[in-house]
Amino acid sequence: MKKSALILVAVLALAGCSTPVPTPTPTETVAADSLTGTINVFAAASLTGSFQEIADAFAEEDPDVEVVFNFGGSSGLATQIVEAAPADVFAAASPATMKTVTDAALTDGDPVDFASNVLEIAVAKGNPGGIVGLDDFANPDKTIALCAVEVPCGAASAKLFETAGITPSVDTYEQDVKAVLTKVEFGEVDAGLVYVTDVLDAGDAIEGIEIDSAPVKYPIATLAASTNKEAADAFVAFVLSDKGQSILKAAGFGTP
Amino acid sequence: MSLAASISVPSRSVSVDVDVSPGRTLALLGPNGAGKSTVLQSLAGLVDNDGPIRLNERMLDGVEPEHRRVGYVFQDYLLFPHLTVLENVAFGARAQGRGRVAARAAATEWLERLSIGELASRRPPQLSGGQQQRVALGRALASGPELLLLDEPLAALDVEIRDEVREELAAHIEDWGGLTVVVTHSFDDVTALAADVIVLEKGRATQRGTVRELIADPATSYVRRLVASWSED
Amino acid sequence: MARRRSALAPALWVPAGLALGLLLLPLVALIVRAPWAALPTLLSEPTVAQALALSLGTAAIATAVCLVLGIPLAFVLGQSALWPAVPRRLLRALVTVPLVLPPVVGGVALLLLLGRRGLLGQWLPFTIPFTPAAVVIAQVFVSMPFLVIAVEGALRASDRRFEVAAATLGASRFTIFRRITLPLVAPGIASGALLCFTRSLGEFGATITFAGSFPGTTQTLPISTYLLLQTDPNAAIALSLVLMVVSVVVLLTLRDRWVPGVAS
Numbered sequence: 001m002k003k004s005a006l007i008l009v010a011v012l013a014l015a016g017c018s019t020p021v022p023t024p025t026p027t028e029t030v031a032a033d034s035l036t037g038t039i040n041v042f043a044a045a046s047l048t049g050s051f052q053e054i055a056d057a058f059a060e061e062d063p064d065v066e067v068v069f070n071f072g073g074s075s076g077l078a079t080q081i082v083e084a085a086p087a088d089v090f091a092a093a094s095p096a097t098m099k100t101v102t103d104a105a106l107t108d109g110d111p112v113d114f115a116s117n118v119l120e121i122a123v124a125k126g127n128p129g130g131i132v133g134l135d136d137f138a139n140p141d142k143t144i145a146l147c148a149v150e151v152p153c154g155a156a157s158a159k160l161f162e163t164a165g166i167t168p169s170v171d172t173y174e175q176d177v178k179a180v181l182t183k184v185e186f187g188e189v190d191a192g193l194v195y196v197t198d199v200l201d202a203g204d205a206i207e208g209i210e211i212d213s214a215p216v217k218y219p220i221a222t223l224a225a226s227t228n229k230e231a232a233d234a235f236v237a238f239v240l241s242d243k244g245q246s247i248l249k250a251a252g253f254g255t256p
Numbered sequence: 257m258s259l260a261a262s263i264s265v266p267s268r269s270v271s272v273d274v275d276v277s278p279g280r281t282l283a284l285l286g287p288n289g290a291g292k293s294t295v296l297q298s299l300a301g302l303v304d305n306d307g308p309i310r311l312n313e314r315m316l317d318g319v320e321p322e323h324r325r326v327g328y329v330f331q332d333y334l335l336f337p338h339l340t341v342l343e344n345v346a347f348g349a350r351a352q353g354r355g356r357v358a359a360r361a362a363a364t365e366w367l368e369r370l371s372i373g374e375l376a377s378r379r380p381p382q383l384s385g386g387q388q389q390r391v392a393l394g395r396a397l398a399s400g401p402e403l404l405l406l407d408e409p410l411a412a413l414d415v416e417i418r419d420e421v422r423e424e425l426a427a428h429i430e431d432w433g434g435l436t437v438v439v440t441h442s443f444d445d446v447t448a449l450a451a452d453v454i455v456l457e458k459g460r461a462t463q464r465g466t467v468r469e470l471i472a473d474p475a476t477s478y479v480r481r482l483v484a485s486w487s488e489d
Numbered sequence: 490m491a492r493r494r495s496a497l498a499p500a501l502w503v504p505a506g507l508a509l510g511l512l513l514l515p516l517v518a519l520i521v522r523a524p525w526a527a528l529p530t531l532l533s534e535p536t537v538a539q540a541l542a543l544s545l546g547t548a549a550i551a552t553a554v555c556l557v558l559g560i561p562l563a564f565v566l567g568q569s570a571l572w573p574a575v576p577r578r579l580l581r582a583l584v585t586v587p588l589v590l591p592p593v594v595g596g597v598a599l600l601l602l603l604g605r606r607g608l609l610g611q612w613l614p615f616t617i618p619f620t621p622a623a624v625v626i627a628q629v630f631v632s633m634p635f636l637v638i639a640v641e642g643a644l645r646a647s648d649r650r651f652e653v654a655a656a657t658l659g660a661s662r663f664t665i666f667r668r669i670t671l672p673l674v675a676p677g678i679a680s681g682a683l684l685c686f687t688r689s690l691g692e693f694g695a696t697i698t699f700a701g702s703f704p705g706t707t708q709t710l711p712i713s714t715y716l717l718l719q720t721d722p723n724a725a726i727a728l729s730l731v732l733m734v735v736s737v738v739v740l741l742t743l744r745d746r747w748v749p750g751v752a753s
Contacts (some may be wrong), residue, residue: 014501075719142604143619148557149703150719171619172701183701186608187616299655321656333655338672351660351668399658 003032036064037228040086042077043069044152044218045176046117049201050093050251051239055145057247058238067230073176074153076100081106081223088226089235091218094152098219109194111221113256114239115248118216119160120196121209122184124178129190134211136191137161137168145183145192148173152216153180157193162214175209181206197252215254259403259435262307263298269295271458274437276403276452281429283450283467284450285443287478291459292439296405300435311435312402322351327401331393331408335380341391342367342376348399352365366394370428385413386421393425397432404429404436410445422448443486446470457481516733523730524723531727536704536713541731546708547621548689551628555636555685558629560678563640588634595630596698599623603699623700625706628689635688636681643677687736 013167018182043051055067070077070087072095081087089107090107091114092098093131098111123131129142137144146168152174161168171189174180180192183224185205220239222232238244245255259276263428270291276282284292298304301321309316317385327348335344343364349359366407367373370390381387396404408426410418429436438449446453447468455463455478463475465477472488480486517701524531569577589596603610603617603626610617617623631732651673655665673677693711700707702716710732717725 073719079718079722120751143616148716148719150716150721170703172703173716174702175697175712179697186600186604187610188600188604188701273633302653302657321653321658322661324657325659326657328654328657330650332653334648334650336651347655347660347668348658351658351664352654395658476595 007152012066013077017119021046035062035231037224037231038068038227039064039088040070040091041091041235042081042087043071043076043083043089043091043115044074044097044199045071045178046153046195046201047071047091047218048148050197050248050253053247053251054244055242058235062203062231062234064209065234067235069096075100075151076223085227086225086227087223088139088228088232089220089222090171090238091220093218093220094216095156096155097152097223101221102125106224108224108226109222109223111219112236112240113217114220114236115218115253116215117195117197117253118197119156119193119211119213121211122181122192122199122202122206123190123209124184124187125205125207127188127209131209133209134160134164134166135194137170138166140169141191142169142191143171143175145172145180145189146167146170147177147180147193148175148213151176153177156216157211160193162209163214170245195252200252217256218253257310257312257402257435259299259311261305261309261311262310263295264306264482265291265294265303266306268294268303268459268488270298272454272459272461273458274299274454276435276437278435279433280451281438283446283453284437284439284456284458285441285446285453285479285482287441290456291404292441292456293407293441294459296328296407296437296439299403299405300328306432324400325400327396327399327404329389329392329396329406329409331411333382333388333412335387335388335391335395337380340377340379341372342382344380344391345394345398348394350467352399363398366398369431370394371389386417389413389421389425400432403432404432406438408440409438410440410442410484418444425449443482445449445487468470508656519726519729522546523726524666527723528727528730531724532731533723537728537731539705540708540728541711541714542733543621543624543705544690545710545735547628547709548686551632551689552682552686554629555626555633556682559633559636559681559685560640562633566637567644568642584637585630585634590695592631592692593698596627596695599627599630599695602695604725618699619701619703619707620688621700621706624696624704624709627695627699628641628692629691631695632685632688635684636678638683639681640674645714646677647673683739687739690736691732 041051053068055069058065068170074093077090078097078100079091081090081101088099088125090098102111121131121134123129131142136142148156149155149158153176172183173184177194177198180194181198181202183189185194185202196208199206220236222229222236226232257278259274261274264271264367268291270384272280274295274296280394281433284295286292294303298305298428299309301316301319301324307316312322313413334395337349339347342360345366346359346363349362350356354362364373367376370391370393372387372394375387375391383391389412410422413421430448438445440446450467453463453467454461454466455470455476456472457476457478463470471483472481562584564581569580600607601619603609605611605616606617617626651669652665655669660668691711693707693715696707696709697712702708702712710728714725714728714732717728
């Protein structure tokens with residue numbers, strides 16, 4: 001479970017362990033249409049549902065490639081990659097987190113934007129808190145959850161409020177969108193700010209209220225340290241292909 | 257001043273009348289398992305007793321141990337390990353409401369009386385067996401009891417020092433002068449410490465009388481054997 | 490008589506050494522990789538002092554609550570030796586549940602009970618989540634079992650006959666409790682309180698789930714550290730150092746006499 005993985009990282013961080021040096025995956029030399037091996041795809045948490053669907057569709061084309069996912073907060077994943085965690089592909093939820101990786105010259109070529117996402121207000125089914133729009137977030141009587149500034153969703157939220165000229169009256173900054181949604185679903189907060197894809201992903205328990213917000217671009221890149229570049233490149237190409245794009249669109253993502 | 261008790265603890269098969277006169281220490285003599293400790297525990301209120309117990313002018317039936325004014329020297333002393341010797345001896349007085357200073361002053365006097373004044377600030381685990389016994393005695397006496405119970409007072413001591421300690425104990429008890437019951441399986445203890453004896457076998461008294469009467473005319477084979485081996489020393 | 494060589498089989502040194510390494514080397518790595526030059530700037534951030542003060546304050550209050558509620562529970566648990574087997578074992582198991590529960594699960598459970606729509610929470614005129622009180626409650630939930638078990642263990646090991654002796658000396662039941670029973674379990678209380686405090690200090694999962702995270706109100710040092718790991722690993726390392734130093738200081742200021750075997 002992603003949450004336990006995040007907490008495990010925290011525990012290890014507090015104990016002072018850096019992530020362990022990875023053992024390399026076996027190198028594959030293959031022909032273009034008979035790819036094999038394993039690829040580790042590090043992807044932002046908001047891509048959980050859609051990327052798993054993409055992996056299933058990808059498996060129909062290249063059944064001998066095993067796609068292993070590591071979903072998590074993009075900033076955490078970027079840190080792991082910089083600390084030499086074994087990754088072949090990185091799909092980030094913001095250009096800023098991808099920049100951490102490109103600054104360390106760890107990508108194979110330039111990243112490509114493959115999707116975009118917009119922020120949306122999330123309320124529990126039936127909107128018991130009576131939230132109308134972004135202005136309600138400034139109301140101290142309403143209980144509000146936002147993503148912590150340190151994660152992309154939080155950074156985007158902060159930017160949004162700045163542009164809109166609203167000072168939100170926040171009650172809690174959660175460590176990722178899932179945590180925000182949990183608080184909303186449980187009724188602990190009246191509203192949270194997450195991505196439109198998260199609202200769709202959460203199903204009936206969560207309703208979304210559209211707001212005017214600038215889309216956040218999602219970049220993807222093959223990593224230089226990858227031991228299976230062919231398969232990694234093929235996966236990235238699939239994400240950018242019509243098939244991949246239609247899956248992303250169905251999940252609520254916008255065009256890159 | 258006197259003790260008149262009817263000890264009856266059916267669950268332990270003990271049934272014996274116990275009478276103690278002032279100045280005449282009573283010894284409860286018997287083999288292990290005879291019920292001697294049960295008698296002491298009944299007198300102290302640690303075990304329910306079916307019969308009446310009259311101590312001086314008071315009936316002790318249903319009275320809590322802390323209100324009986326019955327001092328108890330346990331076989332393994334049970335000195336409080338986290339308190340100093342002085343605090344142990346002062347414990348009874350303080351528990352009964354005396355101020356700390358007064359209680360400690362009285363305790364110091366008792367320590368002097370028992371010739372262990374220099375041990376005041378030591379802790380029980382640091383003491384020898386003989387020293388612990390004296391502290392236990394001092395602690396019981398300093399709590400101002402009307403009846404003193406001693407459970408096998410010398411059993412925990414090394415054989416070499418027993419004779420010496422026995423003599424001192426006899427002197428201290430006489431010095432105190434109150435009602436005293438000593439439980440023992442040793443005839444040496446009986447002759448040194450007691451004036452009267454009750455022989456307890458399997459929860460019943462098989463002989464009563466003065467020490468002399470016992471020696472002259474032992475009633476059971478148990479007593480006969482004890483007297484015989486004692487007179488050989 | 491010749492002196493015997495060490496009774497410890499040589500074969501034990503290897504696993505013992507590995508164990509020691511596993512425990513100490515991560516801390517060594519923390520110290521070595523710490524951004525010593527930047528430390529003063531990193532630590533002078535007001536948010537750091539805020540998080541530290543919150544962590545220490547809530548942990549202290551949680552420990553106090555654990556003592557007030559946990560010691561009587563330990564005594565009840567001690568009495569339960571006289572109960573029949575089923576209720577006794579049930580009580581024991583219930584007391585240790587928070588120990589085996591993943592902290593996040595504990596946080597969810599607290600939310601379901603005391604949250605705005607919680608079983609009890611819905612009837613309360615005030616909200617508990619997102620307040621320092623919620624932090625304390627989360628900490629108490631995860632660390633009270635430590636205290637209860639430590640005190641109960643000390644009770645079981647202590648000789649109850651000292652209480653009998655005290656009674657024959659004229660002490661009332663309360664005097665016995667105050668002057669005999671309690672002092673004799675004091676080492677157990679001290680080590681339990683120490684475990685309680687340090688566990689509360691490091692508590693993360695239940696806290697962030699139940700109390701949320703807001704700087705100064707509910708964002709404790711571990712939460713701060715975790716969030717900083719995302720954007721500023723150096724700052725996270727600095728905070729980790731602070732936590733480590735605080736824990737070591739707590740351990741060292743407790744004297745061996747009070748906490749035998751743990752501090753020295």
